[in-house]
Amino acid sequence: MTALGRPPEPVADVLIVGAGVVGTAIARTLARYDLDCVIADAGNDVGTGTTKANTAILHTGFDAVPGSLESSLVRRGAELLRDYAQQAGIPLERTGALLVAWSADQHAEFAGIEDKARRNGYLAIRYVPAAELYAREPHLAAGALGALEIPDESIICPWTTPLAYATEAVRAGVRLRLRTPVLGVTAADGWHEVSTGSGSVRCRWLVNAAGLESDRIDAMLGGSGFTIAPRRGELIVFDKLARPLVGAILLPVPTPQTKGVLVAPTVYGNVLLGPTAQDVPDRSDTATTGTGLSSLLAAGRKIMPDLVREEVTATYAGLRAATEHRDYQIRIDASRRYACVGGIRSTGLTASLGIAEYVVGQLADAGLELRKRDGSPRKPPVLPYIGQTGRRPYQDDARIAADPAYGDIVCHCERVSRGEIRDALASPLPPADLDGLRRRTRATNGRCQGFFCAARVASLMGAPGGARAGRDARVLA
Amino acid sequence: MNVDVLVAGAGPAGLAAAIELRKLGVADVLVVDREHQAGGIPRHCAHTGFGIRDLHRLMTGPAYAQHYRGAASAAGVTLRTGTTLTGWPATGWPATDASATPERQSGTITATLTSPAGVQIVHAGAVLLATGCRERPRSARLVPGSRPAGVMTTGELQQRVYLHGQRLAGRAVIVGAEHVSFSAMLTLLHAGAEVTALVTDQPRHQSFAAFRLAARLRWRVPVWTGTAVAGIAGRDEVSAVLLRDDRDGSVRSVPCELVVFTGDWIPDHELARLAGAALDPGTLGPAVDTALSTSVPGMFAAGNLVHAAETADVAALSGRHAAAHIAAYLAARQPAAPGRQAAPGRQAAMAGQAGGRRVPVPVMVAGPLRWISPNGISPVSPEPPGGRFVLRSGAFAGRARLQVRQDGRLLTSAPARLVPGRSIRLDGRWARHVDPAGGPVQVGVL
Numbered sequence: 001m002t003a004l005g006r007p008p009e010p011v012a013d014v015l016i017v018g019a020g021v022v023g024t025a026i027a028r029t030l031a032r033y034d035l036d037c038v039i040a041d042a043g044n045d046v047g048t049g050t051t052k053a054n055t056a057i058l059h060t061g062f063d064a065v066p067g068s069l070e071s072s073l074v075r076r077g078a079e080l081l082r083d084y085a086q087q088a089g090i091p092l093e094r095t096g097a098l099l100v101a102w103s104a105d106q107h108a109e110f111a112g113i114e115d116k117a118r119r120n121g122y123l124a125i126r127y128v129p130a131a132e133l134y135a136r137e138p139h140l141a142a143g144a145l146g147a148l149e150i151p152d153e154s155i156i157c158p159w160t161t162p163l164a165y166a167t168e169a170v171r172a173g174v175r176l177r178l179r180t181p182v183l184g185v186t187a188a189d190g191w192h193e194v195s196t197g198s199g200s201v202r203c204r205w206l207v208n209a210a211g212l213e214s215d216r217i218d219a220m221l222g223g224s225g226f227t228i229a230p231r232r233g234e235l236i237v238f239d240k241l242a243r244p245l246v247g248a249i250l251l252p253v254p255t256p257q258t259k260g261v262l263v264a265p266t267v268y269g270n271v272l273l274g275p276t277a278q279d280v281p282d283r284s285d286t287a288t289t290g291t292g293l294s295s296l297l298a299a300g301r302k303i304m305p306d307l308v309r310e311e312v313t314a315t316y317a318g319l320r321a322a323t324e325h326r327d328y329q330i331r332i333d334a335s336r337r338y339a340c341v342g343g344i345r346s347t348g349l350t351a352s353l354g355i356a357e358y359v360v361g362q363l364a365d366a367g368l369e370l371r372k373r374d375g376s377p378r379k380p381p382v383l384p385y386i387g388q389t390g391r392r393p394y395q396d397d398a399r400i401a402a403d404p405a406y407g408d409i410v411c412h413c414e415r416v417s418r419g420e421i422r423d424a425l426a427s428p429l430p431p432a433d434l435d436g437l438r439r440r441t442r443a444t445n446g447r448c449q450g451f452f453c454a455a456r457v458a459s460l461m462g463a464p465g466g467a468r469a470g471r472d473a474r475v476l477a
Numbered sequence: 478m479n480v481d482v483l484v485a486g487a488g489p490a491g492l493a494a495a496i497e498l499r500k501l502g503v504a505d506v507l508v509v510d511r512e513h514q515a516g517g518i519p520r521h522c523a524h525t526g527f528g529i530r531d532l533h534r535l536m537t538g539p540a541y542a543q544h545y546r547g548a549a550s551a552a553g554v555t556l557r558t559g560t561t562l563t564g565w566p567a568t569g570w571p572a573t574d575a576s577a578t579p580e581r582q583s584g585t586i587t588a589t590l591t592s593p594a595g596v597q598i599v600h601a602g603a604v605l606l607a608t609g610c611r612e613r614p615r616s617a618r619l620v621p622g623s624r625p626a627g628v629m630t631t632g633e634l635q636q637r638v639y640l641h642g643q644r645l646a647g648r649a650v651i652v653g654a655e656h657v658s659f660s661a662m663l664t665l666l667h668a669g670a671e672v673t674a675l676v677t678d679q680p681r682h683q684s685f686a687a688f689r690l691a692a693r694l695r696w697r698v699p700v701w702t703g704t705a706v707a708g709i710a711g712r713d714e715v716s717a718v719l720l721r722d723d724r725d726g727s728v729r730s731v732p733c734e735l736v737v738f739t740g741d742w743i744p745d746h747e748l749a750r751l752a753g754a755a756l757d758p759g760t761l762g763p764a765v766d767t768a769l770s771t772s773v774p775g776m777f778a779a780g781n782l783v784h785a786a787e788t789a790d791v792a793a794l795s796g797r798h799a800a801a802h803i804a805a806y807l808a809a810r811q812p813a814a815p816g817r818q819a820a821p822g823r824q825a826a827m828a829g830q831a832g833g834r835r836v837p838v839p840v841m842v843a844g845p846l847r848w849i850s851p852n853g854i855s856p857v858s859p860e861p862p863g864g865r866f867v868l869r870s871g872a873f874a875g876r877a878r879l880q881v882r883q884d885g886r887l888l889t890s891a892p893a894r895l896v897p898g899r900s901i902r903l904d905g906r907w908a909r910h911v912d913p914a915g916g917p918v919q920v921g922v923l
Contacts (some may be wrong), residue, residue, distance in 0.1 A: 237616075241750050288621040290707065297619075311743065314616045316624065394563065397596040404593035409561045412511050413747075415591075434626065448745075449614035450629060452512075455636035458643070 011191045012038045012175075014368070015203035017182050017217050019043070020051035021158070021349050022341055023209035024165035025356035031172035032378070033370045038203065039166070039174060040196055042181035042213075044432040045439070047162035050211045051349070052439070053286065053318025055235070055275060056266055057249060058082070058092065058154040059350040063259075066119035068327045069358075074347050075121060077354030081161070082154070084353060088164040088380040090157055091267035091387025097153035097249035098133065100144050102302070106253040107145045113253070114148065124151050139245040139306045153249050157267050158349050159439035160383050165352070167381045167428055172373075176429070177201070182210070185220040187336070205337045205368055207359065211321045212283045214329070214342030221338050225331070226323040228343070230283050233275025234292035234317040236300070239447050240269045240388075242310035250303060259346075261299040263307060268414070268442060269388035270313060273300045279322075286317045313447045320345050330359065334366035384420055386442050393417050410460065411453045413446020421460050437461060480505040480555075482803055483588055483601035485562045485748055488517020489789040490780020490796035491607035492545040492554070493531065497800030499552040503807060506554050507599065509590060511561040515549070516542025517609060519789050521635040523667070524660055530790035530863070531797075539639075541789060560592035565752050584810055586752075586775050602810065603803045606749055606763065606771070606778040607796060610785030612657075613741040615709070620738075622708035627715035631661040631739045638668040645670040647734025650718045654682035654700050655898040657786075658739040659689075662698055665737065672698045673733055676720060678705040680873065683898045709736060740898055742785035752776060759848025759869075760784060766837035766853035767861045767908060769799040770806075777803055784850035784867050787900055791867070798862035838883070839917040845872035845895065849903075849920055859908035866903045868920070870895035878923040881907055884916045895922070 014030055016023045019041035027039050043049065058081060061074035085092040101107040110127065117125040128147045134140060170176050179198060185206065186193040194201045208217040215228045243265060252260035258277045265271055276292045293315060300308045322345055323329060329343035341359055344351070364370045385392065393399050393406035394415045400407035405419030424431060424440040431437040434444065434457070443457050444450045450457070481503045484491045487510035495508045514520060519527055522538030529535060532544065549556055566589050585600040612630040627647075629637075637643040645668040651658050654677035662672050675682070675698065682689050682700045692698045701720070707728050708719035717730045744762035754763040755772040762783040763771040769779050779799035780792035787795075837853030847869040851861055868879075874895040881888040881903075889907035903920075911918055 236619075241747065284712075287623040287708075287710075290619075290621045293619050293621055311613075312617045312619060315619065315621075394561070394591045395596060400591070400593065400595045407591055407593040407595060408559060409511060409591060412561065415561070415563065447617075447747075448611050448630075448632075449616055451611040451614065451632035452636075454629065454633045455641045455643070458637065459641045 010036070011202040011204055012036045013203070014038070014205045014207060015040060015192070015194060015201055016207045016209055018049070018209035018211055018214070019046040019162070019166060019176065019178070020049050020209065020211050021047060021162040021165070021352045022211070022344050022355055023207070024162045024169060025352035026207055026209060026341070026359055027169035027174045028165040029356040029360045031169045031174050032373060034373050035370075037169070037174045038177060038201060039169070040177045040180040040182060040194075040201060042179070042197070044178050045436045046166040046176070046429065047159060047439070050319055050321050051158065051162055053235070053316050054158055054233075054346060054349060055262065055264060055272060056155055056158045057264060057350070058156040059347055060122050060150055060152045061120050061347070061350070062117035062122040062125055062150050063113065063254065064120050064347070065326055066116060069330060070328050070347060070351065071120050073328065073351040073354035073358055075354070076357065077351035080353035080357070081156070081350065084164070084380060085156060085161070087382070088160075089383045089385045090160045090164055091385065091390070092154055092156045093265070093267055093387070093389055094152065094154045095248050095265055096149060096151040097251050098128065098137065098147040098149055099251040099253060100133070100140070100147045101253055102143055102145065104145070109253050110146070110148055117150070122150070125149065137247055137250065139304050140250070141303055141305055155249065155265055155267050156349065157387060160386065161349060161352070163429060163440065164381060164383050167383065168378070170428055171381065172378060178432070182217060182220070185217075192337070205339070205363065207339045207341060209341045211344070212319055214321065214340070215323070218340050218342060221333075221336060221340075223340060225340075226325055226329045226343055228283070229322050229324065230280050230285070230319040231322045232278045232280045232285065232317050232319055234288050234296060234315065235272055235274030236293065236296050236312055237266070237314040237316070238271040238273065238307060239311040239313050242271045242307055243269045245304065245306050245310075246271050261296060261303070263300065263303050267387040267389075271307060273307065275318070280319070283319065286319060288315045288317045292317070311447060314445070314449070328355070330355070330362075332362045332366045337366075339363055384423060384441070393420055410456055411441075411443040411446060413448050413452070414442040416441045416443040418460065421457065425461070434458070434461065478597060479585070479600045480507040481602045481807060482506045482605060483586070483599055484508040484605045484607060486510060486517070486607035486609055486780070487515035487556060487558065488607060488609050488780060489519065489531075489541075489545060489793040490609070490782075491517070491605065492549045492796070493793035494605050494607060494779055494796035494800040494803070495554040496548050496552045497797045498804060499554055501800060501804040503804055507601075508549065508554055508556050509560040509562055510556075510558045513559050515546050515556055515558050517789075518632070521639040522660065523639050524663060527789050531793040532790070538789070557592065560590050562748060563589050563591050564748075565589070566598065584775070602807050603775045603777065605796075605799055605803060606776065606782055607780045608745040608748055608782050610742045610744045610781040612738060613743055615736070615738050618738065618741065620706050620709060622710055622719070623712065625709070625711035625713055625715045627711070627734055628709060628736045629738070631657050631664070631737060634661055634737055635664055638664050644668055645735065647671070648673050648732065649735035649737060650731060650733045651675045651737045651739060652706055653677060653739035653741070654679065654684065654702070655740045656684045656688070659684050659692060661737050661739050662692060662696070665735070666696060670735060672696065673731060674699050674701050676701045676704040676706065678703065678723060679897055683896050742781070744782045744785045746782065749778060749782070754778070757848065757850070757852045759842060760850050760852065762850070764853060765851045766855040767851050767905075768802040768855040768858045769795065769851065769862065770802065770855065775806065787867055791863070791900075795862045802858065835913065838911050838913060838915065840866075841917050841919055842868065843919065843921040845870050845874065845922060846920060847871050854908050854911045854913070854918065856913045859911060861905040861908065864905050866905050868901040868903060869898070870901060871897055873897065874922065879903055879920060880923050881918060881920050883911055883918045888918070890923070
């Protein structure tokens, strides 16, 4: 497709600003069509903003606002992602969730929650009396009165998901431009002139999936509909040896202010406790706090004292892209050839494929010409599996026989082999630094946090042919 | 594959145990280690001070590790490095129920190994866990702040510098003021970094006065006591560490590029827990009696897995001690064959083990003591490794008296100097007088 009014440089059909889970999902969906598509992100990897730090839950949307766009896209997105995860090797476990009442007041909320779930189209919710609850979750603190079971709530890998989307998009010809912050947008004749930290990009259509920066990008295009008010959530990750303590995701009864602190297994076999909810002025402030971590431990002691006695493997904090509105801020402006996909809060991971499908449909309605590419439909890429329920390379005798590097364990806590690290460094989207390698392989993410392996991992990253550990530059000086 | 004894971990405890097992006539002793070279932590401890109690000489860590590698090979130990014991298949790892115990088909313990040669199943007559310990990282200490690069433990630091030849630049703050903290200081200086200070939330340092003095006079590195780490700042790399003065609560920011967390040891107890071995609430290693036997029949534990962290020579002596009891256990299990004779003087142990498993008498500590190891008196062999128990205190006390009682009866009383993080040793002859049918032994401070 050629642009009208031929500019000096080629004009992309679509520029997606933001390579988080939403931006990459849209890119993957657009990549099926005969379009010249670019994704720009300020970070050095996909999913480094609000995507990378969350509770890693694939929601059912049982507790969404009935009738909202979020409600329908979470439901649709979950359905699509469940299927996609299976094809792409994204770790996913259907653990179910138990929403636990600790007081008569909370217990009295159950009828309303069940009703809301049904209005959200979720019918499998059911009451679990205390005796059954304790039979299923014997480590739960005493005093629970009963629970609501949401059997389809699941846990998922939040890192493999955007990586799979981006890999699929890049393979189909989408150009991924990292370290490319958008600085300004000027309207030209039939295209947008987008100035970035690394040169200018021209595009006919612009999709704003900039997460925590989505209001700023929106303002560059004349929008003023919302303001991001980052809400920080701190989380504690417990040792894998705590995993047998917890069966399902343990949810609290939400209050009008907050969804509260939950206990959830992770697909890697850890247990999460969190999140806190604190409004912060700085959109990059993902520091944990002493008060936040101690409030989590206090909350955890009330839910499951045995959990809090286990060792802590990691602590982290993420920022939710909250706005003054209760719903997603998705709007298409056909005259400006602009789609705003903002205000995607904690449910973005679950809804990502639903959002992408919806936005691409809206773009088509607004005049973006979608012509299927020639050839057979592309299959999703199969990403290296880093979950705990499936078979990892260190457990696979045939795979080690074919390539002994998979039997050479480098990261002992997470059992990551040299073969997996080598593969990640040679992948279509290689990590730019140690954090990127961690997200792809889990190396150094375990209980020792590098006591045993960080030195060797750094050497492997610095080895010829491998990406230099950028963030380790000083340590490697 | 079948072996008489499978040893997990080729550090001082594992290798010393394997060598001793061969000396005691045990035929097939397989030692596996997940690292590429045997020797354990001493491989990357460049300083001297190794070998005093076990080898009666003074050597550096790498030389000490080398000695044990050579001795193991000469003794006919089968050593497989780059080999990870990943679990006990009968417990169904990845475990959903860690309370299951390893399969004991025909009295053996089954383990799964992964190495570049593939996945392999081993059946062992007995298992020795000698998996050592590690330092708690920043995250486990719940130090808040951002999460930049440049934050590490001494273990990582030493490996970077001594095994991978990396240079370090910038200013470093060391968290801790015990022996290992001063060792981290020397490693940092050797690697090219500057050391701003050692900080400890304790009222004074916990190492030898000579180390403290040398740090101040020779390297001009101060020790800031009563100072807690309140946070870490920096985006991609560390820019500063926030320090809180415990005396007045004030917080100050100290610019630096490296933060090294030292000490605060925790046993690497994953395999013990996956096997269903009971843990001691103090050491957090598997509970072991004076025969270094765990709660899982046929499974023994030694070294810094059961006392994190003692010096390498103490770990080696612990391994040797376990070897004698493992040999006795094997001999008692099956009629002694030629060449598999247990050491003389172990007949009582054999009889005890063979005559049905009796429960050890637990040994418990009260504050300010944190733990004691071993933490049980074996019904058949009350003698602890090297004749001594080791303990840790959570508080300083210059002239304390340890008192050991069972059911109110005083078994012994001994003077002790308590320093947090420092080893306290207690002569173990009193253990012979423990009533095997009596209540738990209580160790307290007067």
